[in-house]
Amino acid sequence: TRGVRFDPNTQFMVTGGTSPAFFNILSTILNPGDEVIITDPGYPCYVNFVKFFQGNPVFIQIFERNEFDLEIKSLKNAITSKTKAIILNSPSNPTGQIISSDTLEEIGDIIQKNDIWVISDEIYAELTYDGKIAASLSDSEYESCHHRLIVLDGFSKFWAMTGWRLGYIIAPPELITKMTPVHQNFAICAPSISQAAAIHALNCELETQEMLNTYKKRRDFIGKRINEIKGISCLEPKGAFYIFANIKKLKIASMEFAMQLLDKAQVAICPGISFGQNGEGYVRISYPTDIKNIEVGMDRLETFINEEL
Known part of the structure; x- marks a missing residue:
């Protein structure tokens, strides 16, 4: 291919x-x-x-x-x-x-x-x-x-x-x-x-194209929501199925942010520090899951930032 x-x-x-x-x-x-x-x-x-x-x-x-x-x-x-x-x-x-x-x-x-x-x-x-x-x-x-x-x-x-x-x-x-x-x-x-x-x-071209279209919809939805939440932002990813969101304005370490989000909102993300020292100030959001789960996760993320930070 x-x-x-x-x-x-x-x-x-x-x-x-x-x-x-x-x-x-x-x-x-x-x-x-x-x-x-x-x-x-x-x-x-x-x-x-x-x-x-x-x-x-x-x-x-x-x-x-x-x-x-x-x-x-x-x-x-x-x-x-x-x-x-x-x-x-x-x-x-x-x-x-x-x-x-x-x-x-x-x-x-x-x-x-x-x-x-x-x-x-x-x-x-x-x-x-x-x-x-x-x-x-x-x-x-x-x-x-x-x-x-x-x-x-x-x-x-x-x-x-x-x-x-x-x-x-x-x-x-x-x-x-x-x-x-x-x-x-x-x-x-x-x-x-x-x-x-x-x-x-290798012969599943229709299925993989459908999957790509679904990923793109999820990417666009998450990116729009993130850039609407005060204190966080992101670039539009060109590939893969991750968004690397910038949380530096929230003044909290990425590991602490991820652990609090998991504990208080039951949303799992990866702290940027896991990907190197220069990843500090970011969190990775993965979107190989159903759009309904993503909608719930983004709602919880926004509520957590507005009410807890």
Whole structure:
């Protein structure tokens, strides 16, 4: 569905989800003390993955003022002789934003000049709201850097197969060769039943489009409500199914806000601090639930802010 060009015999590995895929990749490319660049805020498991293999996560802050796009100057400043890889996630968990094509082009140049790996987590790539798959370094126009590109994707998000645990890796042949014994010994194979279900899922274009339309309605509803509540605001997410709401004007830590909201209003959200130090002052709202639940949740959120803060 993506048009990514690769040799399925030498550049492709099916895994039991993208988390095991990270295990295969990092166990193969990392040595103790190697550095991996990660955005802040970003998906918190990346940090744990890197530390497990005795690597050192290096954080580059991304900001709402830039729609949470990477700042190339910060990226260049973060690269050292120990840098082994950069992890990209676009659309992003938690921000829902997409790395711009201009930024991707500059990242591609940086890869070639520094000879470092890019691990592109594209689990939300098809889950966008403009009718286009999110731009990626896996696109043919960036082919000059594909020798240092590792792509991860899976069926958990766009095909809503979370519990089936199925993902895949696209990487240069020499890396797939090195990862294969890791995969064989630790996982053996991805579940055969899940693989059969995924083949069927690839033909469900009408269903996935209907799902996207539903997500868009939920996104628009939540975004409108948030920006109408005094003290909080949000950007419109371009992909994924998260809204990263700014609560800085409320003068309360994100963890305290989330715990109070859960205790007093029975609404569960994620504190921004869970996604990195630069996520403080934000909360992540996820919307893969029925619109009626969302309406109740937003009513409770507004009442909580007006009456408790």
